[in-house]
Amino acid sequence: xxxxxxxxxxxxxxxxxxxxxxxxxxxxxxxxxxxxxxxxxxxxxxxxxxxxxxxxxxxxxxxxxxxxxxxxxxxxxxxxxxxxxxxxxxxxxxxxxxxxxxxxxxxxxxxxxxxxxxxxxxxxxxxxxxxxxxxxxxxxxxxxxxxxxxxxxxxxxxxxxxxxxxxx
Amino acid sequence: xxxxxxxxxxxxxxxxxxxxxxxxxxxxxxxxxxxxxxxxxxxxxxxxxxxxxxxxxxxxxxxxxxxxxxxxxxxxxxxxxxxxxxxxxxxxxxxxxxxxxxxxxxxxxxxxxxxxxxxxxxxxxxxxxxxxxxxxxxxxxxxxxxxxxxxxxxxxxxxxxxxxxxxx
Numbered sequence: 001x002x003x004x005x006x007x008x009x010x011x012x013x014x015x016x017x018x019x020x021x022x023x024x025x026x027x028x029x030x031x032x033x034x035x036x037x038x039x040x041x042x043x044x045x046x047x048x049x050x051x052x053x054x055x056x057x058x059x060x061x062x063x064x065x066x067x068x069x070x071x072x073x074x075x076x077x078x079x080x081x082x083x084x085x086x087x088x089x090x091x092x093x094x095x096x097x098x099x100x101x102x103x104x105x106x107x108x109x110x111x112x113x114x115x116x117x118x119x120x121x122x123x124x125x126x127x128x129x130x131x132x133x134x135x136x137x138x139x140x141x142x143x144x145x146x147x148x149x150x151x152x153x154x155x156x157x158x159x160x161x162x163x164x165x166x167x168x
Numbered sequence: 169x170x171x172x173x174x175x176x177x178x179x180x181x182x183x184x185x186x187x188x189x190x191x192x193x194x195x196x197x198x199x200x201x202x203x204x205x206x207x208x209x210x211x212x213x214x215x216x217x218x219x220x221x222x223x224x225x226x227x228x229x230x231x232x233x234x235x236x237x238x239x240x241x242x243x244x245x246x247x248x249x250x251x252x253x254x255x256x257x258x259x260x261x262x263x264x265x266x267x268x269x270x271x272x273x274x275x276x277x278x279x280x281x282x283x284x285x286x287x288x289x290x291x292x293x294x295x296x297x298x299x300x301x302x303x304x305x306x307x308x309x310x311x312x313x314x315x316x317x318x319x320x321x322x323x324x325x326x327x328x329x330x331x332x333x334x335x336x
Contacts, residue, residue, distance in 0.1 A: 063203035
């Protein structure tokens with residue numbers, strides 16, 4: 001079974017990360033295991049200077065894994081900018097759904113966070129596989145509209161579309 | 169082909185990380201791709217408070233992947249403390265060798281860094297799959313002995329044992 005991906009999109013400072021936090025909490029309350037994939041063009045220097053793992057990477061290790069009893073952290077150099085699906089297939093297992101943030105132009109179902117007072121123009125159309133809009137504003141994009149606090153109904157939609165096991 | 173693992177062992181403050189750095193550099197000069205696995209019982213809070221990825225984890229994501237054009241970082245919560253071989257099989261691909269640090273009691277070939285002026289007693293015996301000792305001291309453990317700066321000869325040994333392709 002391929003793990004479903006739902007992409008949280010929207011222009012900058014519209015509240016994507018806040019929405020993802022709320023969705024994770026609600027999905028977990030319903031018993032689902034969640035992974036997230038965040039894309040950033042700025043890179044992410046996760047490691048701290050002087051740490052052993054940083055020294056391994058600096059010396060030229062292509063992949064460094066730091067393992068502790070409760071957590072594993074993997075830092076891997078890439079030759080290419082991987083797509084969401086490639087990242088999922090490479091790193092993600094044992095979860096029910098992936099929420100992604102920050103990938104532009106991906107083919108996966110999208111929830112757009114829309115704040116016209118910050119950015120008047122929307123980002124996606126229904127042709128971009130838009131399945132819902134989250135906004136305080138009244139906006140008709142031909143898909144369901146949810147208020148930012150209306151997490152239960154939004155997660156109901158996601159659950160019905162991608163997580164409900166088929167029953168006889 | 170299973171990727172070979174060589175474990176750099178030794179008591180605390182004997183210079184394990186420094187040796188790994190030198191070995192990585194020498195192996196890379198010879199054209200090999202290297203990964204490292206570091207085990208720490210203290211955990212490793214790689215992520216920074218307030219960062220989006222930290223917020224994803226705090227909200228309950230089991231796995232968070234942060235991807236940029238040159239690097240991927242994966243932070244995964246574990247139910248169990250995985251063995252080196254399990255971490256290799258789960259996360260490591262596309263390299264020629266794995267150097268590990270900090271796993272006690274593993275079955276893989278070991279290079280012990282030994283500084284009797286700090287810790288008089290050695291850590292491993294030949295029964296622990298010890299293949300070499302790195303020390304400034306004269307010590308006979310029934311395996312080859314290298315000075316800490318004698319990286320070329322040490323890497324020759326590793327290369328001959330685990331990296332040389334068989335030729336007709």
